[in-house]
Amino acid sequence: MLKILIKRNVKLFFKDKGMFLTALITPAILLVLYATFLGNVYRDSFTMNLPETVKLPEKLLDGLVGGQLISSLLAVSCVTVAFCSNFLMVQDKAIGTIKDLRISPVKASTLSLSYYIAALISTLLICLVATGLCLGYLAATGWYLSVSDVLYLLLDVVLLVLFGTALSSVINLFLSSQGQISAVGTIVSSGYGFICGAYMPISSFSPGLQKVISFLPGTYGTALTRNHAMRGALAEMETEGIPAKLIEELKDALDCNLYFFEKQVRLPAMYGILVATIIILIAVYILLNQFQNKRSR
Amino acid sequence: MEDIIKIDRLFKAFGEVKAVQDLSFRVKTGELFAFLGVNGAGKSTTINILCGQLSKDGGKVEIDGTDLDKNVNKIKGILGVVFQDSVLDKALSVYDNLQSRAALYDITGERFQKRLAELSQLLDFGNLLKRPVGKLSGGQRRRIDIARALLHSPKILVLDEPTTGLDPQTRKLLWNVISRLRQEESMTVFLTTHYMEEAAEADYVVILDSGKIAAEGTPLELKNTYTGDFVTLYGVDELAVKDLGVAYTALRDAFRLQVSNTAQATELIVKHPHIFTDYEITKGKMDDVFLNVTGKKLEGGGGNAENLD
Incomplete structure (x- = not known):
């Protein structure tokens, strides 16, 4: 029963062109920003503070800009796509299909689980394809990744998808109309890119805002993808003779290094934060479902 | 004949609005039961309570010997519902829709294929299986709605204004299928309709007004009493x-x-x-009965009522 319900939900997401295209708005905005000016801005920032004697190869610069682009793209897509694919649970309520499902003896928990797993599958499919395309882009422009970087990047994508799906499941549970779908969809699509540091590095925000953002778990997801997508290119810079201090400063500026009240958050801690958040959000989703079911009875 | 639906002193209010007040009636196994009333009379509230979609404030509902409060899932398994508006997934094919809905009743694999073959023959939709539901005509979609309600061979079929807006040919097909199911499988049909000629075919009629029973009886009894x-x-x-x-x-x-x-x-x-x-x-006709009982006129198919008070 669960398998067929999941199949229904996944099929509906991919057949609904509106939902599918909405999911791609944020990555599309990001691509346009990079193609028009962000790429050049970052390229200049990478070379601006270098000693005059050092000249970085074009391929390395492309690798750096590309690494930043794909890390932002993947960090933001994993969450926005999850939201859009999970809107199916709201749409079922808004158009009344949920009545047809609940009229049967199916357990409410089975229905909730089917939405969660379907959103997870749809988002994973899209984001893994996107990861493949991003890696292809890096291979064409400037490849400095090791096998472990790629594997870590895949792990980051999976964790971010789990995080995005769990977060959207909790938020979407409170929505019930097409208007609410549009409102939340617009807010998430336009806002998440900023607060997770995908459009602009968090380091460029005011100190107060940086402190607020350091409380958001998604920020550490972006930092993880950025670390793994740029590690190879940054290491190559060191080989090219760039001082380690300068590279650390660059890592700070690029959000590879994140600080929680002046204390640097290391990569294992970032994974810990992300995994703990996923577990907490799933637990909240289960509890909210149980509460809603009890109330409706 | 046994009572398959027993409702005693049912109450339901939404804030200040008393949707259903002290409602008691019986439906016998295999009969065509018509539940009439203008919009807001309490029909949908009662149906939603029967189907376990809405909690009640008071009273007792027993369906096929099972208390609604004790085993709602058992009751859901014996009810098939055709909603007023189609609630199938428009983007999916007829086959995918029926497959996903059958799975809700644990009807999968060969069992599903067998039931699908029976229903597509009964309702003549074999040629529509691959088409998206959203691209079907109103009549075709209604046939699929009915197939969906019959997937698990329910004992009771709830039809909420099933023929509203349908062409005469589809209405005829629908009623032929329902008559056949009643004869062959002793299926009980719980009908709400705005078409009085359909209500006139019922075995028993309950007319609801402002959440209360305004009149009940066989069509003949009602005609003799109220017209x-x-x-x-x-x-x-x-x-x-x-x-x-x-x-x-x-x-x-x-x-x-x-x-x-x-x-x-x-x-x-x-x-x-x-x-x-x-x-x-x-x-006299059922229209006259309804008018005399409620002082209101049911507008056929439109779903609106005109108050003649």
Whole structure:
């Protein structure tokens, strides 16, 4: 029963062109920003503070800009796509299909689980394809990744998808109309890119805002993808003779290094934060479902 | 015949609005039960409670011997519901829709294929299986809605205004299928409709007004109680009709006399045999019953009611 319900939900997401295209708005905005000016801005920032004697190869610069682009793209897509694919649970309520499902003896928990797993599958499919395309882009422009970087990047994508799906499941549970779908969809699509540091590095925000953002778990997801997508290119810079201090400063500026009240958050801690958040959000989703079911009875 | 649905003293309010008040009725196994009322009379609230979609404030509901409060899932398994508006997934094919809905009743694999073959033959939709539901005509979609409701061979079929907006051919097909299911499988049909000619075919009718039962009985009982008989008299002049001293309406080539019952009609005929040479006696219609009971008129198919008070 669960398998067929999941199949229904996944099929509906991919057949609904509106939902599918909405999911791609944020990555599309990001691509346009990079193609028009962000790429050049970052390229200049990478070379601006270098000693005059050092000249970085074009391929390395492309690798750096590309690494930043794909890390932002993947960090933001994993969450926005999850939201859009999970809107199916709201749409079922808004158009009344949920009545047809609940009229049967199916357990409410089975229905909730089917939405969660379907959103997870749809988002994973899209984001893994996107990861493949991003890696292809890096291979064409400037490849400095090791096998472990790629594997870590895949792990980051999976964790971010789990995080995005769990977060959207909790938020979407409170929505019930097409208007609410549009409102939340617009807010998430336009806002998440900023607060997770995908459009602009968090380091460029005011100190107060940086402190607020350091409380958001998604920020550490972006930092993880950025670390793994740029590690190879940054290491190559060191080989090219760039001082380690300068590279650390660059890592700070690029959000590879994140600080929680002046204390640097290391990569294992970032994974810990992300995994703990996923577990907490799933637990909240289960509890909210149980509460809603009890109330409706 | 046993009572398959027993409702005793049902209450439901939404804030200040008392949607259902002290509702009690019985539905017998295999009968066509018509539940009538204007919009807001409490029909949908009652149906939603029966189907376990809405909690009740008071009263007892027992379906096929099971208390709704004790085992709602068992009750859901014996109810099939055709909603007023189609609630299938428009983007998915007919096959995908029916497959996903059958899975809700644990009907999968070969069992599903077998049931699908039976239903596609019964409702004649074999050629529509691959088409998206959103691209079907109203009549085609209704057939799929009914197939969905019948997937698990329910004992009770709830039809919430099933023929509203349908063409006569599809309405006929639908009623043929329902009659066949009632005959062959003793299926109980719980119907709400705005078409009084459909209600007239019911075994038992309950008319709801402002959340309360305003009248109930067989169509014949209701007609006898709430409407008179009509005698249509041909080939006489108006003066002679006037002399009879009963209310009448002039038709194009006849006069329609309204009498309180068949006995009064017989009395008139016996008393004035020279006038009653060419005539016919008919009972009042369900429309008249509804109008007399509620003071409101059900607008056929439109779903609106006109208050004649």
